[in-house]
Amino acid sequence: MRELVLRARDGDAAAWTALVERHAETLWAVARSWRLGDADCADVVQLTWLRLVERLDTIQDPDAVGAWLVVTARREAARTARERGYEPLGATTAALPPPHDVVAAREQVCAVGTALRTLPRRCRDLLRLAALAPGQAELAAALDMPVGGLGPTRARCLQKLRRKLTP
Amino acid sequence: MNDDELVAAVVRAFRAMDPVPGRVLDASRAAFGRRMVGAVVAGEVPAPEPVGMRGGEVRRVAFEAPGALVEMEVAGREVAGRLRPAVAVPVVVRRAGGDGERTRTDAGGRFAFPELARGPLSLVFELGAGTVVTSWIRV
Numbered sequence: 038m039r040e041l042v043l044r045a046r047d048g049d050a051a052a053w054t055a056l057v058e059r060h061a062e063t064l065w066a067v068a069r070s071w072r073l074g075d076a077d078c079a080d081v082v083q084l085t086w087l088r089l090v091e092r093l094d095t096i097q098d099p100d101a102v103g104a105w106l107v108v109t110a111r112r113e114a115a116r117t118a119r120e121r122g123y124e125p126l127g128a129t130t131a132a133l134p135p136p137h138d139v140v141a142a143r144e145q146v147c148a149v150g151t152a153l154r155t156l157p158r159r160c161r162d163l164l165r166l167a168a169l170a171p172g173q174a175e176l177a178a179a180l181d182m183p184v185g186g187l188g189p190t191r192a193r194c195l196q197k198l199r200r201k202l203t204p
Numbered sequence: 205m206n207d208d209e210l211v212a213a214v215v216r217a218f219r220a221m222d223p224v225p226g227r228v229l230d231a232s233r234a235a236f237g238r239r240m241v242g243a244v245v246a247g248e249v250p251a252p253e254p255v256g257m258r259g260g261e262v263r264r265v266a267f268e269a270p271g272a273l274v275e276m277e278v279a280g281r282e283v284a285g286r287l288r289p290a291v292a293v294p295v296v297v298r299r300a301g302g303d304g305e306r307t308r309t310d311a312g313g314r315f316a317f318p319e320l321a322r323g324p325l326s327l328v329f330e331l332g333a334g335t336v337v338t339s340w341i342r343v
Contacts (some may be wrong), residue, residue: 052238054233057232057235061229061232065228079228080324082224083231084340084342113342149214150221153214168215169213171214195210199205
């Protein structure tokens with residue numbers, strides 16, 4: 038992480054691409070956890086990267102950039118959600134977006150996809166972010182939870198998912 | 205399935221159900237091209253109180269750099285603002301993918317974009333002493 042940030046600061050576009058590829062899915066999931074639509078999620082992710090570009094020369098702690106990205110995305114998503122009049126994170130109901138194509142539709146009927154759809158929203162977001170976030174600090178930032186609470190909550194949500202998979 | 209396998213299955217399911225769109229990845233990669241080495245970034249500062257002339261849909265934002273203050277009103281996709289100290293200079297809208305709309309400030313430092321495309325943007329002011337760019341906002 039540190040090396041990628043420092044290389045990007047030196048103008049290395051490949052390092053920047055590697056940063057984007059490592060964190061894009063997490064940032065998308067953060068935006069989605071605020072129930073934003075595609076266009077708003079796209080804006081949140083773009084703004085997050087643009088803000089990083091803007092401060093690339095003044096970053097104090099390159100190792101903390103992952104968590105900074107997540108916090109920034111979370112803040113932008115929260116602001117957008119407020120503007121749209123959405124409820125904050127933690128609401129229990131919300132549909133996932135419709136399938137993007139036939140392959141996705143086929144995948145969706147797979148057991149895990151179906152089970153995820155019936156989980157409480159908080160658990161679904163947590164499992165998604167826990168699976169994607171590069172580290173505990175990023176996950177804690179995405180969920181706005183203390184690091185110590187992550188393990189037990191994740192275990193509870195995994196158990197809920199497992200119960201749905203084995204009726 | 206053990207926990208690791210289950211977590212891997214969760215990732216696969218979300219990738220299939222709600223993948224990051226390719227255009228979002230493209231724009232994120234392209235963001236690196238918006239780096240302006242040498243430009244002075246005007247960071248967001250608290251905007252002055254509204255004077256009550258316009259409706260509640262107007263968002264006020266302000267950006268400050270050493271020797272330059274930019275105040276803006278954003279109403280939907282209309283942006284109007286003022287550069288202080290007042291000077292007539294070119295204003296360019298920066299977008300994630302490159303430069304966009306252009307205009308000039310008038311002698312009073314005022315500028316307006318009646319209908320901008322939606323999405324993140326930043327304004328670039330070509331001042332005599334150098335280039336000032338505002339931090340990013342969204343319309």
